[in-house]
Amino acid sequence: MASLSRREVEYGLPWSWTTNRLGRFIRLASTNAYIAEIDGQFAGFSIASIGESRAHLVLLAVEKKCRNQGVGRQLLEWQVLAAQTAALTDMSLEVRATNSDAQRFYAAANFQKIRVLPQYYSGVEDAIRLRLYPIRVSNANVRKNSAAP
Template sequence: MTSEHDITLARTTDALAIAELSRDAIEYGLTWRWTVRRVMRCIHDADTNVVVMRRGGTGVPAFAIMQYGEQEAHVSLLAVHPGHRRQGLASALLTWLEATARVAGCTAIHLEVRITNPGAMAFYRRHGFGETGVSVGYYEGVEDAVRMVKPLSVSADAA
């Protein structure tokens, strides 16, 4: 990770780039649900972190959205633009999300992955996530999701 990569909370001006990357990299073949309006709601939601990876202060080559409950967090989306993959951006975002969840007192992070995306499942396994089951028809009734979870130890800062 070099200094040219910065993880920051998303601004409202990032909503279009986030929504488009979600549509193209995550929601392909499905109805576009993570629209600009929905991303904007998440940006303004106190129980949600929308974070972006910036390169040289401009552009959004990667982003993540994570929602917080009382004791658990849920990664709703994590995407890297195809031209920026294999550069550690997703790992950096996931590390940031995990650290933030620990500080928030969360004991686990949950997520779902399209069953047809073995690369994403392998990525999350490398980061300590385990499979907990399959949600049949999770994606609009046309595709199953693999549910994954990573137990967290709570940071001393949160105690």
């Protein structure tokens, strides 16, 4: 997970989500993490921080060779479903301003742009904050994706 984050999320930035930090973070009771596998091989993961009324999607990434097969959507939808089940009001996240692929991915999942956070990433790049409100996952997609968390 840390290696995928470094390669595909934090490229060109100081490595923030190191193995140790991720290990500590996913052990928190307030963290919800999913790992996706294809044929027993690691394909991607998502991590969200769960608050009293809101969830924050901290990391989501899919291995390059596993993309465009709905893995990212399922990793996101299980986070949204968990937040919905916990009766949270909204889910937010930050995405790199130059990461237009991820912005389209989140737009397809109904996330809306809230604001730009200048120089959010180590003073190197702006972030765009996105929000899903109200929290609602498409039942059709959850049924289609079948496996329960």
